[in-house]
Amino acid sequence: MAFYSVNGTKRNDRLTAGWLAFGYLAVACVWILMSDRLVAMVARDADVQLALQHVKGVGFVVVTAVFLYVLVLRELRARSAGESASRMLATVLRNSSDAISVLDLGGRIVAWNHGAERMYGWTEKEAEELEVRRLLPEEGQSEIEELLARIRGGEALVTYPTRRRTRDGRLVDVWLTATRVSDETGQLTGVALTEHDVTAELAASREVVRLNAELEERVRLRTRQLETANAELESFSYSVSHDLRAPLRAIDGFSRALLEDCAGQLSSTGQNYLERVTRACGRMGQLIDDLLELSRTTRAPMSVATVDLSRVAEQVASDLRATEPGREVEIRVAKDLSARADPVLLRAVMQNLVGNAWKFTSQKSVAVIEVGMECDQEGQPVYFVRDNGAGFDMQFAGKLFGPFQRLHSESEFPGTGIGLATVARIVGRHGGRVWAEGRPGEGATIRFTLSPEAG
Amino acid sequence: MTTRTILLVEDNADDEALALRALRRDGLDACVEVARDGAEALEWLNARADATPGPSLPVVVLLDLKLPKVGGIEVLGAIRRHPQMAHLPVVVVTSSRESRDLAACYAERANGFVCKPVEFEAFSEAIRTVVRYWLEYNVPPPVSVGD
């Protein structure tokens, strides 16, 4: 099996050689005819003439010999150069990492390089006996016939992506390039196939597609988060204005009904208590309105600045200590924490998070609260507030951030359940997110970011 | 004298009791019918609107917005789409002051929007005023207008 065949046109060569021979014939004939006359003209003496004739004859033979020498030498050199070039080419092709093979017009394998050997697993020797269909995947059994038909139909180059089956049954993605193979006379004798393994390229492009899809998914996720945040905000205001007013109205209404309908049965102390109840209702109605007002202010425009988060946390901590001087709580605030955020809103975040940590550690004899920062994989800051307090069941971690959602009873830990909802809203407004980790009885960690994650 | 009715659509039993108390106080010449969710309200209304010459429609519907099953705004929409009830007076009485609720109610041609005050005195005053207006002062459209 050879990998190099000379199939240039021979007609041009013949023409050149013919002209050369004809030229030589003409020049030689003219010389033979004319030179004798010249000799006769130059010398009259018969001896001198004879000597000149010899010189002329020998000279002609010498010139011819020199020509012959030069021509033969050139031809021999060209041939050996050609041979070494073809040897080189053959080596290159044989050792190419692409699988290169030649099929005859019947689809029989007549050449098989090392690349093919490595890619498909059959040796050069085995390939001679190899049925070409063994190389084709089940779904493409007619591929080679179609290819041969195209080549026969006159196409000089056919190229397309396809698949090959290896000896051990693996499927390989290849890029196929098929070219015509013809003999000296230009007659089509077969087809040369170069198959480049593109499994890695395909995997890479699939990866690109996957990454793009992932990116889109992230954008969708973020949009959804924003939408949820907005929806939550709405439902928050709605709940406050609707759900909280209704029970208050009932308390107030029935207290009055009691005062009116059962005044006779009530002592003056009892009546006084009921007056207090209705007054408290009025106050609470006011509180609700204030709360709504607060929710409106968190919708107000933000002004982002660099905030010294360590200082904010320390201040919040000392405020908490002032409210309950009797408690012993170790509060560790990492040094030099800074953040790009709205200072007022960030303070509210810390008040809620450190406040929660303070509250939910109230039953611990040794309470520890930690405020710090870590970096995520993208190097973005993730702030955290950790405590060793009551903790919570991770099963409900998602509920924490909904308005009025609480995981502890009012009697155990007082509160309304608005703190973390506020935090989530503020963090969301900064483009960040907040999440919680906890274990019942062991404490909780609330983490948040203040800017969108990279990517 | 035919007894006229008022339909109160209210899912909260406390609010219902308080509204009834407020209305009873006034000695109004009307009986109050109560529906506890939107579906019940529509069923009741549709039965009256479709029956000819059956019992007449209420003088006014006091409609809460946050209702189980079928919400208040949906109820209002369904009322307005019914040829016999296109002009039925409906006053939305709710705890919510949300601007989107306001917009939605007026888009569905509510006849009024009252925000329930927390204090009982104010609340009962509001309910009584609304009902008295529709019962005593408002002149309903001629019968043919309904179609």
Ligand SMILES: Nc1ncnc2c1ncn2[C@@H]1O[C@H](COP(=O)(O)OP(=O)(O)OP(=O)(O)O)[C@@H](O)[C@H]1O
């Ligand atoms: N540090 C924490 N440890 C354990 N549980 C927590 C912690 N922080 C929050 N939680 C749980 O999440 C719930 C919601 O917290 P959030 O701050 O929103 O409400 P709250 O503290 O109960 O009330 P508010 O903050 O409105 O006064 C809490 O009731 C509690 O069950």
Ligand SMILES: [Mg+2]
């Ligand atoms: Mg809290």
